[in-house]
Amino acid sequence: DIVMTQSPDSLAVSLGGRATIHCKSNQSLLYSSNNKNFLAWYQQNPGQPPKLLIYWASTRESGVPDRFSGSGSGTDFSLTISSLQAEDVAVYYCQQYYSTPRSFGQGTKLEI
Amino acid sequence: EVQLVQSGGGSAKPGGSLRLSCAASGFTFNTAWMTWVRQAPGKGLEWVGRIKSKNDGGATHYAAPVRGRFTMSRDDSKNTVYLLMDSLRTEDTAVYYCAADGGYCTGSICYGGYFDYWGQGALVTVST
Numbered sequence: 001d002i003v004m005t006q007s008p009d010s011l012a013v014s015l016g017g018r019a020t021i022h023c024k025s026n027q028s029l030l031y032s033s034n035n036k037n038f039l040a041w042y043q044q045n046p047g048q049p050p051k052l053l054i055y056w057a058s059t060r061e062s063g064v065p066d067r068f069s070g071s072g073s074g075t076d077f078s079l080t081i082s083s084l085q086a087e088d089v090a091v092y093y094c095q096q097y098y099s100t101p102r103s104f105g106q107g108t109k110l111e112i
Numbered sequence: 113e114v115q116l117v118q119s120g121g122g123s124a125k126p127g128g129s130l131r132l133s134c135a136a137s138g139f140t141f142n143t144a145w146m147t148w149v150r151q152a153p154g155k156g157l158e159w160v161g162r163i164k165s166k167n168d169g170g171a172t173h174y175a176a177p178v179r180g181r182f183t184m185s186r187d188d189s190k191n192t193v194y195l196l197m198d199s200l201r202t203e204d205t206a207v208y209y210c211a212a213d214g215g216y217c218t219g220s221i222c223y224g225g226y227f228d229y230w231g232q233g234a235l236v237t238v239s240t
Contacts, residue, residue, distance in 0.1 A: 052226060093157055
């Protein structure tokens with residue numbers, strides 16, 4: 001099974017500042033046949049379902065502000081929020097969809 | 113507009129059963145893989161299982177903690193996916209979410225998908 005590990009567990013960033021969350025998998029998520037990384041990022045606010053932010057490691061979902069960006073390949077990935085807004089306070093999860101069982105990172109709590 | 117509307121859930125005693133439903137609209141349900149994810153109180157997201165579209169074989173796959181106790185099924189005529197939970201344990205207490213899974217098969221190769229639409233969640237509480 002693929003294990004996803006996020007760092008840090010929590011992060012405090014000033015308004016307008018830059019936030020970076022890291023995600024590491026214990027095996028490569030890069031599929032050689034299509035050269036895509038099977039890695040997604042989600043944002044979850046309290047009492048709400050998760051919301052898809054990024055898929056294929058770096059493709060922003062429609063409607064997601066461009067201050068959110070994803071990068072990385074293979075086993076190391078990151079989510080960056082370039083200019084933190086108050087509404088970005090949430091818990092963020094990475095998730096692999098390379099193989100079954102699917103797995104999530106443990107989550108990173110982002111605060112102002 | 114895509115919607116996933118969940119129903120069911122509630123309380124059960126250990127060893128009991130509950131069934132969750134997830135009714136979909138706004139997309140072609142019969143070609144969609146569907147996934148269940150749960151979240152225990154104050155904890156992170158845990159993948160529960162997935163059912164492929166009938167076109168892709170309709171196979172189910174479950175996470176180890178629920179395998180043999182939980183059963184996913186789908187009724188494409190009702191655009192609904194179900195999660196039947198038997199032999200419930202206290203550790204199954206969680207909010208359960210259904211999600212549309214973008215996985216698909218082409219030829220003999222199947223690719224996993226990200227979860228782009230989610231239901232609102234249903235609380236399942238297992239206690240004495």
